Amino acid sequence: MNAELELGLERRIGKRSAAVIEKHLGITTVGGLLNYFPRRYLNRGELTPISEVPLDEEVTLIARVVSSSTRAMRARRGTLTDVVITDDDGTLKVSFFNGYRAKAELLPGRRALFSGKVTRYAGNLSLTNPDFQLLDEDPDTPGMDPEKLAAMPIPIYPATAKLTSWSIQKVISTLLDTADLELLDDPLPGDVSAREKFLPAAEAYRLIHTPEVPGDWQRARDRFRYQEALVLQSALARRRAQLAAEEATARRPVAVGILTAFDRQLPFTLTAGQSAVGKTLAEELSQDSPMNRLLQGEVGSGKTIVALRAMLQVVDAGGQAALLAPTEVLAAQHFESIRRTLGPLSRDGLLGGSGPDAVQVTLLTGSMPVAARKQAMLDAASGTAGIVIGTHALLSDNVSFYDLGLIVVDEQHRFGVEQRDALRAKASKPPHLLVMTATPIPRTVAMTVFGDLETSVLDELPAGRAPISTHVVGLAENPGWAGRIWSRSREEIDAGHQVYVVCPKIGEDDDGDFSPGEAEPTAADLEGDGPARELASVTAVVEHLQDEPALAGVSLAPLHGRQDPALKSATMASFTANETKLLVSTTVIEVGVDVHNATLMVILDADRFGISQLHQLRGRVGRGGLPGTCLLVTTLEPGHPSRRRLDAVAATTDGFELSQEDLKLRREGDILGASQSGGRSALKLLRVLEHEDVIAKARQDAQQIVAADPALAGHSALAEAIEEYLNPEKEAFLERG
Ligand code: ADP
Ligand code: MG
Numbered sequence: 001m002n003a004e005l006e007l008g009l010e011r012r013i014g015k016r017s018a019a020v021i022e023k024h025l026g027i028t029t030v031g032g033l034l035n036y037f038p039r040r041y042l043n044r045g046e047l048t049p050i051s052e053v054p055l056d057e058e059v060t061l062i063a064r065v066v067s068s069s070t071r072a073m074r075a076r077r078g079t080l081t082d083v084v085i086t087d088d089d090g091t092l093k094v095s096f097f098n099g100y101r102a103k104a105e106l107l108p109g110r111r112a113l114f115s116g117k118v119t120r121y122a123g124n125l126s127l128t129n130p131d132f133q134l135l136d137e138d139p140d141t142p143g144m145d146p147e148k149l150a151a152m153p154i155p156i157y158p159a160t161a162k163l164t165s166w167s168i169q170k171v172i173s174t175l176l177d178t179a180d181l182e183l184l185d186d187p188l189p190g191d192v193s194a195r196e197k198f199l200p201a202a203e204a205y206r207l208i209h210t211p212e213v214p215g216d217w218q219r220a221r222d223r224f225r226y227q228e229a230l231v232l233q234s235a236l237a238r239r240r241a242q243l244a245a246e247e248a249t250a251r252r253p254v255a256v257g258i259l260t261a262f263d264r265q266l267p268f269t270l271t272a273g274q275s276a277v278g279k280t281l282a283e284e285l286s287q288d289s290p291m292n293r294l295l296q297g298e299v300g301s302g303k304t305i306v307a308l309r310a311m312l313q314v315v316d317a318g319g320q321a322a323l324l325a326p327t328e329v330l331a332a333q334h335f336e337s338i339r340r341t342l343g344p345l346s347r348d349g350l351l352g353g354s355g356p357d358a359v360q361v362t363l364l365t366g367s368m369p370v371a372a373r374k375q376a377m378l379d380a381a382s383g384t385a386g387i388v389i390g391t392h393a394l395l396s397d398n399v400s401f402y403d404l405g406l407i408v409v410d411e412q413h414r415f416g417v418e419q420r421d422a423l424r425a426k427a428s429k430p431p432h433l434l435v436m437t438a439t440p441i442p443r444t445v446a447m448t449v450f451g452d453l454e455t456s457v458l459d460e461l462p463a464g465r466a467p468i469s470t471h472v473v474g475l476a477e478n479p480g481w482a483g484r485i486w487s488r489s490r491e492e493i494d495a496g497h498q499v500y501v502v503c504p505k506i507g508e509d510d511d512g513d514f515s516p517g518e519a520e521p522t523a524a525d526l527e528g529d530g531p532a533r534e535l536a537s538v539t540a541v542v543e544h545l546q547d548e549p550a551l552a553g554v555s556l557a558p559l560h561g562r563q564d565p566a567l568k569s570a571t572m573a574s575f576t577a578n579e580t581k582l583l584v585s586t587t588v589i590e591v592g593v594d595v596h597n598a599t600l601m602v603i604l605d606a607d608r609f610g611i612s613q614l615h616q617l618r619g620r621v622g623r624g625g626l627p628g629t630c631l632l633v634t635t636l637e638p639g640h641p642s643r644r645r646l647d648a649v650a651a652t653t654d655g656f657e658l659s660q661e662d663l664k665l666r667r668e669g670d671i672l673g674a675s676q677s678g679g680r681s682a683l684k685l686l687r688v689l690e691h692e693d694v695i696a697k698a699r700q701d702a703q704q705i706v707a708a709d710p711a712l713a714g715h716s717a718l719a720e721a722i723e724e725y726l727n728p729e730k731e732a733f734l735e736r737g
Helices: 010-025 030-034 100-105 146-151 165-178 190-196 201-209 214-245 258-265 272-285 303-316 328-345 370-382 417-424 443-449 481-494 523-527 538-546 565-576 611-618 641-651 655-665 668-672 692-708 716-725 728-736
Strands: 040-043 058-072 079-086 091-097 111-121 124-128 131-134 153-156 292-297 320-324 359-364 387-390 404-409 432-437 454-458 468-474 498-502 556-559 582-585 598-603 628-634
Touching: 010 030, 010 165, 030 165, 040 058, 040 214, 058 100, 079 100, 091 100, 100 131, 111 165, 153 165, 153 214, 165 201, 190 214, 201 214, 214 292, 214 692, 214 716, 258 303, 258 328, 272 292, 272 303, 272 432, 272 454, 292 303, 303 320, 303 328, 303 404, 303 432, 320 328, 328 359, 328 387, 328 565, 359 370, 370 387, 404 417, 468 481, 468 641, 481 498, 481 598, 481 628, 538 556, 538 582, 556 565, 598 611, 611 628, 611 641, 611 655, 628 641, 641 655
Parallel strands: 091 124, 292 432, 292 454, 320 387, 320 404, 359 387, 404 432, 468 628, 498 582, 498 598, 556 582, 598 628
Antiparallel strands: 040 153, 058 079, 058 111, 079 091, 111 124, 111 131
16 A cells, blocks of 8 residues: 555645645645656756747746846836846846845846746737746755756746746655655566666656756656556556456357348448458457457448448347447438348338348437337337447437347447446446447557557458549638639539538537537637638528529538438438438538538538548548549638648548647647646646557556456555546546547
8 A cells, every 4th residue: 555645745744835735736645746747847057948938828947137127117106127038049028016036136147947927018028027036046955066956957847827836846855855755665567667677666756856967857757657658558458357357148140140141142342351350340249258349440441331240240149239320310321321231131110021031220319209219219128129220319228128239339439438338238248349430540549548449440441432632722812712612513513413511610600510529629729719700601601502603503401410300311311312412511421421422522611620520521522433522611821820730631531640640739638538627637748649659568568467467466556556547537538538
């Protein structure tokens, strides 16, 4: 038991300091404060480049005083001391109101640490009433060798306006002196530490907070970073082991059944990837421990067939399968297309009735008429329905199954542990689980967010898939292109094809549609909103296009999330049937919608969407062997940072490349869904993109540790660190996965 880490802070640093730390940092334990690591380190010998200091953030920088002057204020009583500081390149004006200490201490030539918010006023950088500390005379380290002192890195802690980095540093050095670090039980197994030559925990804590040379904190940080990865991966490995130890019903393939009949009637041959994944699924479904698998595949890679074949194996073995889609539109589409694909193998309640060699496919969504919904629920509960397709409504308490053997979750990359568990609870024994996503997930993110699932990838598209060409249409530099977009649409329609027009908003005054399963920041989150501009909305665009000469006589329809579900399905059906030629919609069509005849997608104000969202969207065209075109329309100036995203999407159709690009633009916390409250993300030192090696190594170690010692009885400090990690706040992070 690492009692020292659990100890209340007041026992080690006194009541007063403990109260200050709790008030400003919310930390109450020894372990909490020891693990409050510096964000970075400043080098005493170097001045901070002033031009690189971020604006409007709490920053700490080292600078030299150039000049200082004090005068009485005109409008009110008191004095104003203006100090000019420099990094030898640029200067920064620092103003102090009644700054007696500043006037006395900040003399020309002196160097000091300054902490505060740098703002820009009338084109000049300035800092008002910052906290400062002289560097040249270091009162805390009297008698220290000046050369050694010059080399000592200064730890910079995430500070607040009320609590400076150096106050935090002081409290932590006190803690390092008083805490009983030698008693710490190390969460890292001895053999791992020996192999990696990691510092022991006590020394690592000392060096990360009070390094004497830069190499000190680097070594300490490597160790803690690995520890973080190991704790996370061990938590996931333990969960995997627990899931694998559960007992499921084996659903073995049968020699003659619906699946074999289905394979015979398939109009195409499976790609090599589809066959390989199919084989894996068939084997795992035949086991009496539950399958828990993530299937990643580019848009259009043919995941649905793979899932359908798995569902048929389960149905053949006497079980039921549920397919969960993120939206009602998508659920309805799956329902239609799966019944179409099954053909005579699909039994439609009263109509079909082609004997035991058919499966009843049932749609069950929240917005269905009560009678139909009741019937669907009855069919699920009685086992009449072999395949049940729905939305999250399937999660509701009053839906039950006769014998649910397999759950397939489609197109939802943020379908967390909690939802998976709710679904698992729908069967007496845990059902097999297949999660599918078209959003490419870099390996390490998959290992982190979906670490409790095994992963398969479909990386080839079926033959005959036509390429999509993507172009950025910049209206700022080429206003004339606005009309050209619509004549281009007309050409497509005259050639017998169909067009999607996507808008960021529904009406004149709203914030856009809810887009399922996406947690992407909008451009506004990334760059600040900038000057207000009128964004394309579905209603306004429909109105405009009705009067657009190039589209005269073209049948067009709006589609968005706020419409009545019946209207939505009718609109979608009419578009699928090629009656509606042009669909103006929000991102409701983002995932899964599959209309082969659609060849052109126009995305208006495309800069309002994130990279992977744009990639998803354009995957809706070029699906039927016809080449697809995607126009990313923007009114932003060519140099605007958001245009970079559009250029990236236009430059490649490789989803994995794009998702790496995307992650670079997003904050770590957004990827992991961790709360950013207080500026602390769930992962402290680990960066899922940068530290792939660390994560992979830790995953392997964790796997071995958990395999040899499932209860972690011989790894009590690691087990404790996992519990600490899974505290409610962080558990939410895992659950949201
Ligand atoms: P996604 O992976 O995006 O969900 P779908 O499963 O919707 O892809 O498949 C896209 C289209 O490709 C569907 O119309 C499907 O029938 C077709 N398809 C799937 N597999 C193959 C294949 N092996 N050969 C040809 N077409 C295929
Ligand atoms: Mg799909």
